[in-house]
Amino acid sequence: MKKGKLLATLLCSASMVMGSMVPTVPAMADAMKVVTLGADLSDEQKNTMLKYFKVDSSQAQIIYVTNQDERDHLSSYVPLEQIGTRTVSCAYVKPTTSGGIKVRTANLNWVTCNMIASSLSTSGVTNCEVVAACPFEVSGTGALTGIQMAYETASGQKLDETKKKLATEEMVVTGNLADSVGKNDATTVINQAKMQVIADNVQNADDIYNIVVNISNNNNVTLTDDEINTIVNLLQQISQQDYDYSEMQETLERVNDNVTGQAEESSDSSDDEDSIVDNVDQSALGDNVIESSTEDPGLAEETGAADESADGDISEVGGTDTGDGSDSSEEITDISQLNTDFLGDDAKAKFEKAKTFCQGEYSGDEDALYEVMGDDAAVTVTLDSDTANKLSIKVLQKYLGILGNGAVSYQEDGTEKYITPELNMLDKEMKKLFGIDVIDDGESSEDIDVLGDAVSSDDKDTLYKDTMKFFEKLYGESSESSDSADGSENVTTDESATDEVGDESYDETIDEESYEE
Known part of the structure; x- marks a missing residue:
């Protein structure tokens, strides 16, 4: 992250x-x-x-x-x-x-x-x-x-x-500190300092400052002056409340x-x-x-929820360097080279369905396409074998990376179309691969508009939409305006808006069009 x-x-x-x-x-x-x-x-x-x-x-x-x-x-x-x-x-x-x-x-x-x-x-x-x-x-x-x-x-x-607001502030301060020193060290410093401030009824700012510095030194945690002052400010507010340390x-x-x-x-x-x-x-x-x-x-x-390293880098997934199931030093030329050993059973099952879709959609195998999309599916764009293979590898590499560790790094930006994080990440990655509304963010050109001039813009648009329809089906979501590729469509789930809980039903009305997707 x-x-x-x-x-x-x-x-x-x-x-x-x-x-x-x-x-x-x-x-x-x-x-x-x-x-x-x-x-x-x-x-x-x-x-x-x-x-x-x-x-x-x-x-x-x-x-x-x-x-x-x-x-x-x-x-x-x-x-x-x-x-x-x-x-x-x-x-x-x-x-x-x-x-x-x-x-x-x-x-x-x-x-x-x-x-x-x-x-x-x-x-x-x-x-x-x-x-x-x-x-x-x-x-x-x-x-x-x-x-x-x-x-x-x-x-x-x-x-x-007041205490509820302080608790929320404490969570934010701890999270900010975790960005630089790691979750456990951040929690250690703030929790230990809070313990001492409340137990000893310390209210003087200079005394609290010394407590924070001593605790960070004792735990080998390096803090900036701004970080120390932020913690001191939080603890000084906490010290003014009537906490009973024994509780x-x-x-x-x-x-x-x-x-x-x-x-x-x-x-x-x-x-x-x-x-x-x-x-x-x-x-x-x-x-x-x-x-x-x-x-x-x-x-x-x-x-796998253990604390990451002090610089916040997430550890490798499945023993790979790239996070897409492949060794970064190995050039992938065939789908069989993609390593899925690190995935759980559910993720592997999803990945296998994605492989079948790619075979059907990009290589023109109608039986494979029917298997994952139903009998009313149709191959609409014909690609040559080399182009189909290249596109399949790129799509599956992106999906494998998301299955492996993508959700850990996911951050909303207000443009989301889906509820499921994986779908929002896939949508952005697929738009890049198919050259749809590409924004230059410094990513390698190898992952942008991979079909190039070999495929028309209309065919790229069709392939992008068909690919996202498959992933929507895989995750149980559907786009109301799938004809649009501008990212502005609204989303509804396949399920009804009545929520059944246990043996009793509640008529819960979710206004799914009232929020921006």
Whole structure:
């Protein structure tokens, strides 16, 4: 993920903000548990999240969160154009009477469970279990506000507004610092400094400055003067609040042990059949799901969500250098040279369908095209074998790179046409490959208009549209204006707008044309 882009990461994931309830949901049997679902998820994706959480409408109060809710709560911190137009993230919250704050995340690739737990404690929450997740990878930076308000709904207690704002600021400061020093080091410095400031009731700015400098030195973390001053300003505001350290101690010490490598897996909740942190259906989200948990410090490393290097570079995917499943030193001349060993079963299945499509669409194999697109599909553009092979390799390389690690680096820019990040990334890559509305961003000319003069502009446009229709079908989305290649079309999902949750149905109306795609 590029440096200095924290605010951009808010746009996919800030979506757990709970404001208005859409629709009004009746009181549930267990009002102590609340699930928030992003209103812009398809019905299938919403039900997938409920399956992951292992809940239905009889077990938890379900709230649908809209993009307007998100804007209402984040516009003070993030420019509207960076917030995005869709709300997709989800949360499951259960207040508890002891045990501190326990957090599990799934498919959040930037914010960690420890960041959420530490910041949530600043909100004034003492004991709580939280599962924050999404059907596909998003950054997760905006999860905190929605969790705070879901907690208020579940507990019936209103959190102090100043503390909630400080908690949000803490998350932003931690995320900005993580851009330069890494997530664990950023959390270590801020969490340890907060512990000392609150425990010792330190309020003087110079004293807080010395604490931050000493802690960063002790942990071998190099901070700039601006970074130190930003942390000091945050902690000075926190020091003015009436926190009781004894109520925060369990959570903050657990976070510290986790991020400094001193923690062992907790056994406190593993024997609790009612624990929402430990009792999730991991199979519901498919393969290659990155997860983290304050109660299982090794989970992040096991699932690939571990902290990246200090400069923020994501580690190699599948042992390759290029991220597209191939060795950068090897010239790919055949599809069989593309390495998919690092992909999970679900990703491999999608990639195999993409191979079949390329064979059908670009090489003119009607049987292959019927297999993935249906009997009404037709080969509309005929390419010679060399051109078809070259195009197939380029398309599949781009897709393999996105399956491997593309979603980790994805950042919304307000031009999105789809809900699924992979589709938005594919659309941009396909436009480059087919020479559609290309913007010179310094990318290699090898990946721009690869068909060149060998194919007419009309045929390139047709191939681009047909290719995106395949990927839309693969991910269960469809474009209402597929005749347009200018990127301005609106999107609707294949599912109906009625969301069925468990055995009860809610007439949820999602105005899919009311937001910019």
